[in-house]
Amino acid sequence: xxxxxxxxxxxxxxxxxxxxxxxxxxxxxxxxxxxxxxxxxxxxxxxxxxxxxxxxxxxxxxxxxxxxxxxxxxxxxxxxxxxxxxxxxxxxxxxxxxxxxxxxxxxxxxxxxxxxxxxxxxxxxxxxxxxxxxxxxxxxxxxxxxxxxxxxxxxxxxxxxxxxxxxxxxxxxxxxxxxxxxxxxxxxxxxxxxxxxxxxxxxxxxxxxxxxxxxxxxxxxxxxxxxxxxxxxxxxxxxxxxxxxxxxxxxxxxxxxxxxxxxxxxxxxxxxxxxxxxxxxxxxxxxxxxxxxxxxxxxxxxxxxxxxxxxxxxxxxxxxxxxxxxxxxx
Amino acid sequence: xxxxxxxxxxxxxxxxxxxxxxxxxxxxxxxxxxxxxxxxxxxxxxxxxxxxxxxxxxxxxxxxxxxxxxxxxxxxxxxxxxxxxxxxxxxxxxxxxxxxxxxxxxxxxxxxxxxxxxxxxxxxxxxxxxxxxxxxxxxxxxxxxxxxxxxxxxxxxxxxxxxxxxxxxxxxxxxxxxxxxxxxxxxxxxxxxxxxxxxxxxxxxxxxxxxxxxxxxxxxxxxxxxxxxxxxxxxxxxxxxxxxxxxxxxxxxxxxxxxxxxxxxxxxxxxxxxxxxxxxxxxxxxxxxxxxxxxxxxxxxxxxxxxxxxxxxxxxxxxxxxxxxxxxxxxxxxxxxxxxxxxxxxxxxxxxxxxxxxxxxxxxxxxxxxxxxxxxxxxxxxxxxxxxxxxxxxxxxxxxxxxxxxxxxxxxxxxxxxxxxxxxxxxxxxxxxxxxxxxxxxxxxxxxxxxxxxxxxxxxxxxxxxxxxxxxxxxxxxxxxxxxxxxxxxxxxxxxxxxxxx
Numbered sequence: 001x002x003x004x005x006x007x008x009x010x011x012x013x014x015x016x017x018x019x020x021x022x023x024x025x026x027x028x029x030x031x032x033x034x035x036x037x038x039x040x041x042x043x044x045x046x047x048x049x050x051x052x053x054x055x056x057x058x059x060x061x062x063x064x065x066x067x068x069x070x071x072x073x074x075x076x077x078x079x080x081x082x083x084x085x086x087x088x089x090x091x092x093x094x095x096x097x098x099x100x101x102x103x104x105x106x107x108x109x110x111x112x113x114x115x116x117x118x119x120x121x122x123x124x125x126x127x128x129x130x131x132x133x134x135x136x137x138x139x140x141x142x143x144x145x146x147x148x149x150x151x152x153x154x155x156x157x158x159x160x161x162x163x164x165x166x167x168x169x170x171x172x173x174x175x176x177x178x179x180x181x182x183x184x185x186x187x188x189x190x191x192x193x194x195x196x197x198x199x200x201x202x203x204x205x206x207x208x209x210x211x212x213x214x215x216x217x218x219x220x221x222x223x224x225x226x227x228x229x230x231x232x233x234x235x236x237x238x239x240x241x242x243x244x245x246x247x248x249x250x251x252x253x254x255x256x257x258x259x260x261x262x263x264x265x266x267x268x269x270x271x272x273x274x275x276x277x278x279x280x281x282x283x284x285x286x287x288x289x290x291x292x293x294x295x296x297x298x299x300x301x302x303x304x305x306x307x308x309x310x311x312x313x314x315x316x317x318x319x320x321x322x323x324x325x326x327x328x329x330x
Numbered sequence: 331x332x333x334x335x336x337x338x339x340x341x342x343x344x345x346x347x348x349x350x351x352x353x354x355x356x357x358x359x360x361x362x363x364x365x366x367x368x369x370x371x372x373x374x375x376x377x378x379x380x381x382x383x384x385x386x387x388x389x390x391x392x393x394x395x396x397x398x399x400x401x402x403x404x405x406x407x408x409x410x411x412x413x414x415x416x417x418x419x420x421x422x423x424x425x426x427x428x429x430x431x432x433x434x435x436x437x438x439x440x441x442x443x444x445x446x447x448x449x450x451x452x453x454x455x456x457x458x459x460x461x462x463x464x465x466x467x468x469x470x471x472x473x474x475x476x477x478x479x480x481x482x483x484x485x486x487x488x489x490x491x492x493x494x495x496x497x498x499x500x501x502x503x504x505x506x507x508x509x510x511x512x513x514x515x516x517x518x519x520x521x522x523x524x525x526x527x528x529x530x531x532x533x534x535x536x537x538x539x540x541x542x543x544x545x546x547x548x549x550x551x552x553x554x555x556x557x558x559x560x561x562x563x564x565x566x567x568x569x570x571x572x573x574x575x576x577x578x579x580x581x582x583x584x585x586x587x588x589x590x591x592x593x594x595x596x597x598x599x600x601x602x603x604x605x606x607x608x609x610x611x612x613x614x615x616x617x618x619x620x621x622x623x624x625x626x627x628x629x630x631x632x633x634x635x636x637x638x639x640x641x642x643x644x645x646x647x648x649x650x651x652x653x654x655x656x657x658x659x660x661x662x663x664x665x666x667x668x669x670x671x672x673x674x675x676x677x678x679x680x681x682x683x684x685x686x687x688x689x690x691x692x693x694x695x696x697x698x699x700x701x702x703x704x705x706x707x708x709x710x711x712x713x714x715x716x717x718x719x720x721x722x723x724x725x726x727x728x729x730x731x732x733x734x735x736x737x738x739x740x741x742x743x744x745x746x747x748x749x750x751x752x753x754x755x756x757x758x759x760x761x762x763x764x765x766x767x768x769x770x771x772x773x774x775x776x777x778x779x780x781x782x783x784x785x786x787x788x789x790x791x792x793x794x795x796x797x798x799x800x801x802x803x804x805x806x807x808x809x810x811x812x813x814x815x816x817x818x819x820x821x822x823x824x825x826x827x828x829x830x831x832x
Binding site: 201 | 469
């Protein structure tokens with residue numbers, strides 16, 4: 001075979017090679033740090049595509065962990081509410097350097113996708129933060145409070161259309177919980193799913209949906225600008241970011257729902273390793289960098305580790321499974 | 331205007347110019363590689379840039395974003411291997427031109443068209459963003475259904491010479507698009523119980539498989555691995571004639587790309603298909619379509635880049651990311667404490683204007699970088715096919731793996747590549763499959779959303795003036811061509827008759 005070297009022809013390959021090199025270097029150029037992991041690098045899976053909530057959480061953790069555990073590698077395994085990532089993650093049995101971000105959405109997706117792998121094949125470490133949901137209406141909507149909405153729903157549940165994120169996700173769960181709480185049948189909820197909060201927002205702004213549901217941090221800008229009007233938040237107390245918006249409970253709808261996110265390790269890791277990892281995460285939540293992150297993103301600190309988190313996970317799973325069953329989704 | 335000037339002042343510091351240059355260079359490089367798009371690049375670079383000044387980081391990301399749009403055309407034209415769906419329309423005529431020794435002209439019209447469209451798009455972004463955003467939010471599900479209908483009836487030009495084979499390809503694409511969990515019900519469709527298929531098949535993987543792998547396999551089957559293309563025949567750059575045919579196509583492409591790109595569910599691929607169809611309809615050289623018509627490169631490339639500017643409209647004004655890259659840029663905004671939305675311009679105006687100014691600068695830098703490079707890129711064709719396609723194969727696999735991160739993605743890539751080979755052997759064009767893959771799921775989801783919102787009442791589809799207008803366009807697009815064709819035939823017949831009587 002004869003290959004002649006032509007500088008001009010090699011140009012693209014040199015460019016391609018350089019770019020690849022740059023990407024690899026930007027990933028691998030970490031520093032070795034001795035910690036309880038004996039200098040081993042933590043690998044953190046974000047079980048979703050770049051840009052989403054889990055990805056943001058993972059990348060913020062990467063920044064906040066820099067001083068605590070050195071360089072951490074973040075990688076994405078996208079798909080199906082995180083269950084694809086989960087099914088890969090359970091293969092890392094007994095490896096304490098592998099961590100995965102997860103949250104309520106994954107708990108729901110496991111049920112609604114009938115995932116063969118569940119969270120009981122992981123070691124829950126800690127809950128880190130929550131983002132609450134807000135129920136909004138277009139600025140010119142006749143609906144002014146939860147009371148108005150409840151009246152509409154009691155009249156005919158199907159007439160009230162809810163625009164929100166993916167089917168079986170937190171927004172649909174909230175719609176189901178609210179319907180259940182006012183004594184209507186959750187199976188009748190007219191829920192219109194979208195691939196994300198932004199798309200749902202555009203349907204709401206076009207004036208064709210009755211209400212929209214989305215994470216507070218996603219809608220704060222719109223609410224402040226007055227294009228949409230919040231009528232309730234799903235938190236136990238009013239939120240610092242939206243102090244004028246009453247909670248669902250204040251408006252006599254007994255529902256509370258947090259879109260929490262946490263971290264799990266593979267199953268089979270030692271009790272000592274589990275404690276060390278939990279300590280590391282708790283130390284991270286106390287760093288200035290992390291607190292600043294929460295502030296900037298509008299997330300709320302919800303650190304909870306150890307057996308309390310294990311119990312919390314079991315409770316959440318029960319609530320979610322229950323409402324999804326009632327809605328005919330699980 | 332003063333805002334924009336101070337934005338230029340911020341962006342034109344030597345340091346920021348350097349970041350813009352790094353950005354466009356990386357962007358062009360990743361745009362050239364099939365499957366490794368700007369979204370992934372920005373996501374990977376995001377943690378690295380935390381130490382940078384916000385303005386510098388955003389300027390670099392803008393460079394990567396526009397650069398990626400530029401780079402995508404290069405492999406489409408030279409190797410018939412588009413790296414993303416928005417470059418598919420460019421490959422149709424561009425690659426035919428490259429094979430006829432007109433690769434440099436195709437690259438030049440793509441680069442100039444991208445520059446023209448990018449510049450007009452950026453101007454439109456800086457003057458009309460709030461107005462366009464107001465119009466765009468009126469687009470609900472019924473309007474999208476009507477828009478998709480317009481797209482479906484007008485893309486017939488993409489179907490190729492045989493209507494039956496083109497339609498078959500469209501259906502194959504639509505079927506691939508159905509794979510995965512249905513958004514409305516959460517039920518998996520055509521996934522055969524395989525968890526890796528639950529999230530559907532990434533468009534990038536389908537495009538890379540059908541084009542790049544199909545092309546590679548076809549060389550393998552035909553035993554043409556040693557073949558090479560004469561890179562340059564005749565005039566190297568744009569001739570006067572080329573330019574005269576290109577510029578109206580650039581402007582029409584821009585006119586389609588920017589508004590559709592600004593729609594919250596518009597994207598950059600739909601306008602490229604529409605532009606290709608439009609150019610084919612309007613061209614005085616229709617017989618050249620399918621054999622390398624320069625309008626067929628100029629229009630879609632302009633549409634692609636104008637849409638890239640349009641995508642920033644909902645991102646900046648509503649905080650609505652409408653593409654993967656926009657979603658990552660949104661994340662970047664947020665990590666610098668910027669909250670895109672209606673108040674972005676009033677709250678962090680100087681940063682936004684610096685970003686917009688750097689889009690102008692990035693555009694100029696890209697032209698400076700790419701126009702001279704066109705001749706160098708064309709030399710790529712002097713490498714025998716086995717050399718080129720070995721490289722393509724490596725990057726296709728790398729890209730597919732990067733997109734999903736699982737071995738299953740590589741299997742899907744291979745299977746789809748074999749389907750691409752079968753289609754090629756049967757003379758079925760692959761481009762309509764990409765059209766079906768993109769339009770069909772979008773149309774289906776929007777139709778079901780519209781009907782869910784109206785509780786099954788079909789009249790929702792014509793419930794606003796905008797929808798009525800769009801359906802009239804659909805009717806015209808269906809009726810006009812046969813009527814016009816008949817009239818033309820009649821005119822030419824009467825002409826023949828008059829000439830024969832003489």
